[in-house]
Amino acid sequence: MFHWANAVAFHLFGETVKWSDLLGNLLGLATVALAMRRSMWAWPVQIAGCVLLFGANISAHLGGTAARQVALAGMAVYGWFRWNAVRRNEHDITIRWATWTERALLAVGLGLGTVAFAQVLEHYNASWAPWPDAYIFIGSLVATIAQARGYVEFWFVWVAVDVVGVPLAFNNGLPVSGLVYVFYFAIVVAGLRQWMVKARARKAVPSAQSAAFKEVTV
Numbered sequence: 156m157f158h159w160a161n162a163v164a165f166h167l168f169g170e171t172v173k174w175s176d177l178l179g180n181l182l183g184l185a186t187v188a189l190a191m192r193r194s195m196w197a198w199p200v201q202i203a204g205c206v207l208l209f210g211a212n213i214s215a216h217l218g219g220t221a222a223r224q225v226a227l228a229g230m231a232v233y234g235w236f237r238w239n240a241v242r243r244n245e246h247d248i249t250i251r252w253a254t255w256t257e258r259a260l261l262a263v264g265l266g267l268g269t270v271a272f273a274q275v276l277e278h279y280n281a282s283w284a285p286w287p288d289a290y291i292f293i294g295s296l297v298a299t300i301a302q303a304r305g306y307v308e309f310w311f312v313w314v315a316v317d318v319v320g321v322p323l324a325f326n327n328g329l330p331v332s333g334l335v336y337v338f339y340f341a342i343v344v345a346g347l348r349q350w351m352v353k354a355r356a357r358k359a360v361p362s363a364q365s366a367a368f369k370e371v372t373v
Contacts, residue, residue: 179207180335187313187339190302191346193250195242198235202228223292227299234303241305250353253306261297261308268293284326287319294319307354310347314340 182204189197205228212221241249253261269290276285294316301309317336324333 173211175207175211179204179211182207184335184338184342187342187346191342191349193238195235195238198231198238201231205231223295226292226296230296230299230303234299237303249305249357250307250350251305251357252354253301253304253308257306258308261301261306261312265293265297265312268296284323287323291316291320291323307347307350310343310350313343317343 182200186197186201186204189200205224209221209224212224269286272293273285273289276282276289282288294312298309298312298316301312317339321333321336324336
């Protein structure tokens with residue numbers, strides 16, 4: 156069924172580059188760039204990339220990473236509807252730092268989710284590297300949820316995912332995925348900086364309004 160995922164695009168430095176790996180990751184880069192600009196196009200582009208990378212990961216026997224693509228496609232649908240609803244009501248996506256409670260929930264979800272999913276992968280022999288595979292899967296879900304809710308912290312989660320994703324991809328014959336993770340890091344740093352500026356600007360507005368109100372009342 157996924158024979159197309161093994162179609163070879165070209166060979167580079169002794170590595171075989173598959174079309175599914177190449178095009179899926181190019182769309183992944185586009186998704187991050189669009190998310191940085193808070194564009195609604197980030198979500199449909201992400202879904203298209205997930206379809207291609209699902210096939211690439213199935214062919215590399217990475218069940219967890221393949222499942223990640225299915226989950227990310229579903230989360231992209233959620234993100235699109237959430238951002239669309241916010242835009243109708245507020246005309247823009249609200250960027251803010253998560254509260255300590257929200258951060259704790261993200262951390263607990265990442266930790267417990269990784270342990271639980273790794274056990275599933277081991278039980279069904281669905282991955283040769285169940286723990287890092289599970290970590291990337293759950294980390295991607297946590298990052299997407301945080302992105303959909305406009306938390307600045309979602310960029311930090313992506314960095315944590317990339318640190319594990321680079322060696323895992325290279326070790327599984329997906330060189331484009333490994334290389335793209337490196338490019339992701341540069342884009343993530345730029346996106347983090349931009350979202351931090353947006354979050355500070357949003358926080359400064361109520362403070363300025365409060366100061367103006369005090370000045371008027373005095």
